[in-house]
Amino acid sequence: MPRAPARGGARLLLPAVVVTGAVAGTATVSVLMTAFGLLPLVGAPTPGAAAFVALGGDLLLGLRESLVIATLSTLLAAAVGMATALLLVRSAGVRRRLGALTATVLSVPHLVGAATVGLLLSGGGLLPRWLGVAPTAWPELVGGGWPVAVVLELAWKESAFVALVVTASLSRRLTDLQEVAAVLGADARQRLLRVTVPLAAPALLASAGIAFLYAFGSYEVAWLLGRAYPEPLPVLAQRLFSSIDLAARPQAAAAALVGITVALAVAALAVPLLRRWGVGR
Amino acid sequence: MSALGGRVAVVLLALWFALPLVPLGLWSVADRWPAGAALPTQWGWSGWQQAVAEGGLPALGRSAALGLAVAALATPLGALAGRALAWGRSRWHGVSAALLLLPVALPPFALAMGLDVLLLRLGIPGLVAVVGLLVAYAVPYTTYVLRSAYAVTDPQLEDQARMLGATGTQALRTVTLPVLAPALLAAAALAFLVGWSDYVVTVVIGGGRLVTAPVLVAAGASGLGNEPVVAVLSTLMVVPLVAAVLTAPLVARSLEASRTRR
Amino acid sequence: MSHRMPRRVAALSAALALALAGCAAPQAGGAPDDLPADWTEVQEAAQGQTVSLWMWGGDDQGNAYVDDVLAPAAAEQGVTLRRVPVADTREALTRVLAEVQAGTDDGAVDLVWVNGDTFATGRQADAWLCGWTPLLPHLELTDPDDPLLTEDFGTAVDGCESPWHKAQFAFVYDSARVTDPPTTLAGILDWAQANPGRFTYPAPPDFTGSVFVRHVLYDVSEGHEQVPAAFDQEAYDTLAPRVWDRLGRLAPSLWREGRTYPRDVTALDTLFADGEVDMTMTYGPATLTDLVADGTYPQTTRVLPLEEGTIGNASFLAIPTTSGSQAAAMVVADLALSPEQQAAKADPSVWGQFTVLDLERLEDEDRALLEALSASPVVPSYEELSEGAAPELSSAWVPALDEGWRRAVLADP
Numbered sequence: 001m002p003r004a005p006a007r008g009g010a011r012l013l014l015p016a017v018v019v020t021g022a023v024a025g026t027a028t029v030s031v032l033m034t035a036f037g038l039l040p041l042v043g044a045p046t047p048g049a050a051a052f053v054a055l056g057g058d059l060l061l062g063l064r065e066s067l068v069i070a071t072l073s074t075l076l077a078a079a080v081g082m083a084t085a086l087l088l089v090r091s092a093g094v095r096r097r098l099g100a101l102t103a104t105v106l107s108v109p110h111l112v113g114a115a116t117v118g119l120l121l122s123g124g125g126l127l128p129r130w131l132g133v134a135p136t137a138w139p140e141l142v143g144g145g146w147p148v149a150v151v152l153e154l155a156w157k158e159s160a161f162v163a164l165v166v167t168a169s170l171s172r173r174l175t176d177l178q179e180v181a182a183v184l185g186a187d188a189r190q191r192l193l194r195v196t197v198p199l200a201a202p203a204l205l206a207s208a209g210i211a212f213l214y215a216f217g218s219y220e221v222a223w224l225l226g227r228a229y230p231e232p233l234p235v236l237a238q239r240l241f242s243s244i245d246l247a248a249r250p251q252a253a254a255a256a257l258v259g260i261t262v263a264l265a266v267a268a269l270a271v272p273l274l275r276r277w278g279v280g281r
Numbered sequence: 282m283s284a285l286g287g288r289v290a291v292v293l294l295a296l297w298f299a300l301p302l303v304p305l306g307l308w309s310v311a312d313r314w315p316a317g318a319a320l321p322t323q324w325g326w327s328g329w330q331q332a333v334a335e336g337g338l339p340a341l342g343r344s345a346a347l348g349l350a351v352a353a354l355a356t357p358l359g360a361l362a363g364r365a366l367a368w369g370r371s372r373w374h375g376v377s378a379a380l381l382l383l384p385v386a387l388p389p390f391a392l393a394m395g396l397d398v399l400l401l402r403l404g405i406p407g408l409v410a411v412v413g414l415l416v417a418y419a420v421p422y423t424t425y426v427l428r429s430a431y432a433v434t435d436p437q438l439e440d441q442a443r444m445l446g447a448t449g450t451q452a453l454r455t456v457t458l459p460v461l462a463p464a465l466l467a468a469a470a471l472a473f474l475v476g477w478s479d480y481v482v483t484v485v486i487g488g489g490r491l492v493t494a495p496v497l498v499a500a501g502a503s504g505l506g507n508e509p510v511v512a513v514l515s516t517l518m519v520v521p522l523v524a525a526v527l528t529a530p531l532v533a534r535s536l537e538a539s540r541t542r543r
Numbered sequence: 544m545s546h547r548m549p550r551r552v553a554a555l556s557a558a559l560a561l562a563l564a565g566c567a568a569p570q571a572g573g574a575p576d577d578l579p580a581d582w583t584e585v586q587e588a589a590q591g592q593t594v595s596l597w598m599w600g601g602d603d604q605g606n607a608y609v610d611d612v613l614a615p616a617a618a619e620q621g622v623t624l625r626r627v628p629v630a631d632t633r634e635a636l637t638r639v640l641a642e643v644q645a646g647t648d649d650g651a652v653d654l655v656w657v658n659g660d661t662f663a664t665g666r667q668a669d670a671w672l673c674g675w676t677p678l679l680p681h682l683e684l685t686d687p688d689d690p691l692l693t694e695d696f697g698t699a700v701d702g703c704e705s706p707w708h709k710a711q712f713a714f715v716y717d718s719a720r721v722t723d724p725p726t727t728l729a730g731i732l733d734w735a736q737a738n739p740g741r742f743t744y745p746a747p748p749d750f751t752g753s754v755f756v757r758h759v760l761y762d763v764s765e766g767h768e769q770v771p772a773a774f775d776q777e778a779y780d781t782l783a784p785r786v787w788d789r790l791g792r793l794a795p796s797l798w799r800e801g802r803t804y805p806r807d808v809t810a811l812d813t814l815f816a817d818g819e820v821d822m823t824m825t826y827g828p829a830t831l832t833d834l835v836a837d838g839t840y841p842q843t844t845r846v847l848p849l850e851e852g853t854i855g856n857a858s859f860l861a862i863p864t865t866s867g868s869q870a871a872a873m874v875v876a877d878l879a880l881s882p883e884q885q886a887a888k889a890d891p892s893v894w895g896q897f898t899v900l901d902l903e904r905l906e907d908e909d910r911a912l913l914e915a916l917s918a919s920p921v922v923p924s925y926e927e928l929s930e931g932a933a934p935e936l937s938s939a940w941v942p943a944l945d946e947g948w949r950r951a952v953l954a955d956p
Binding site: 012013015017019020021022024025027029031034080083084090094098100101102104105107108110111112113115116117119120125129130153156159164165169170203206209210213216220224234237252253256260264266267268270271272 | 290297298299300301302304316317318319358359361362364365366371373375377381385386387388391398399416422424426433463464467478495499502508511512515518522523527
């Protein structure tokens, strides 16, 4: 019997891999060449690591800021998203009410999300107005010493994403398996730990990984809600990229390159983990 | 979990998701909302009039077209790749999975930085380039949603259908696709959102010929006193999608009903 | 089959990398290689062309002026004008630079609202078409010796951009909260120290924050005459530390003790509107009338004139070398200089931007148009605002001061 359509030959991977590989690969190569002075906007190429040296400490500070933002927002998004997904698959009533809300949040562009979180949390924002707190007495959530508003916005949007992905992967089989487990005498806690969590884990891990990478590379949220210094890598890179000094472009590429490298390293750690969980279903 | 605990959790989560949307709703009908006032002091539709005057409606149309184009291309690509990753075994899976994650690891501005000159040099029309790049951004999402869905779907279902005499395509159409329908819909929705809400790629690669809703929002948000028009455009970006989400279960139910009748 | 795939991908990447490597050589541009001989020729070539005007879209009055006043007038001359809204003019420049590097000759940008740093960066990369402004009939209505129109932040204009309007930097305060307003820049800094937490400025390289730092430079140098307009490392090394010292002493009295700064002028304006600080600053006082009228700013908002004068500049319309509709772009630039358009644009109820025309060169009726404009209750006239106006420094000073500020003041609180 012919095995077509193939279960999962590399043939099926080809179209997706060619599109992403061509786009992302080319851009990476171009950023790499710019960072090392091989693609100047004006004048002759000057190969070398001058851009990295010129950035110095800002690069490390930016990396730290990016990692803090991405880690905290991902943890929060994964926790809230998973909790939402568990409630969503539990009852149709919840699905109707909460499902519409999560989908709404998902459809808000991050740019708009950042603007509205600013309108909510800044000193003159809605929350202090409603709570009757003077702008100067309100905690520095927007643009303060800790990127609180940035983390909250990213976690807010990405928790909806995590919830959607986990729900999609759970919806079909969970009820059946739960019933079987219940018939076999498992209590609620056992059903959650032995059935639901393992079933949700691959989707949770995959969506959390994507959320981390998104937060790590996100520009507009940190730009609108973050402080002026130190800046996370994307903001640093974007500022240098649009600098009036054309010589700053290699520095912009250097910052972007550090970001890409770390993101790839995270992805490289996550993918085998994902495969182990996914395969061991 | 007790029923009460569950209800409290639902309320808390509803608050978490809904609260940040409140300023948008209020600002979209605020003609005047001075500092310190808990609510707008003057309600009205000036934001809506201004949004229409600035071409908000055609811009929303362009955003929708962009989202649909991205979804139409990225969903099948993601389905193929998701199937391969979940059901197949190949030594290239690790590499492919990494390549498929690459766009997520690549911030849009880095992509724009890397590709703006090259795309112009290759003479690729702006619109094609924008769709192509956004498809590359959407594929990781569609792939992972569908990979997860394939992973919890039994591949033997298709085998059994074929043993009963179905062709491969028939087995796919009548057995696997119906099982995957919710995931396909979710993947298409995510891909749609990539096009619907993109700003950086549209501006840098699209070359200003494509004025979408986010372009108007960003331009408005970069100035002071534009809260009403920004809020209106944002609301308009959210409302159609919520409507779609609310009607989707009804559509699904009627589809299911027609299928069982058959 | 499967084992060939990665190799194919690798080959593709290599091919693209090679194509990239070919981009290293920048194109020569900026030369007026084939400018039309006279204005009639320009008008004929312009017929039926479409002009994409890229401009900052955060000012609804400006957007409405272009859509409702300028575009219909352009249509009468056979030119379609499309406004492309951007969040930052630098986005337009980024696009043009990419087109220049790619050697495009029918680019997406035909006209850009620019000045200062964006203009200078474009010149550095030969991105602007030059020598075309003498063709414009209405250019004769401007003063050829007006320093604001011959030099743009120390970069010679050289016919590479056509004047559009003038702007004057201004400090803005709420007269209900600041009852005894200072009258000099030094006075503002002293006021800020006496009223902790009620003043701040946007972090450079924000355009407005950057101008504020230059005002402080003029102040600590005892007048703008003491600062060489062209960048001079020696002068920088002498003067800049004084600026950092003054701003460093100011910092603990600023909003949030100077631990952080508003990221841009819009963030500062929001703080002012919300009552978190008592002063803001702007390079476009024209927008104040509207912001007070719609309730964003309090009714008691006033402009704070400085005895020593503030920095003034002009903004321009530039045509990229990569534009495919250069003739039509020139028609629009000329139209924008016409007395009717300048008068409409100067009306505070339309946009309120100050004219670049020299009133003495106008016909009587045109002059009457401009003189008849009603004054704004919030914004003084251009004559008042620009009294004792200080010139902009060359744009080479700007990145040096911006970067210096980030290191000395921002990173080292």
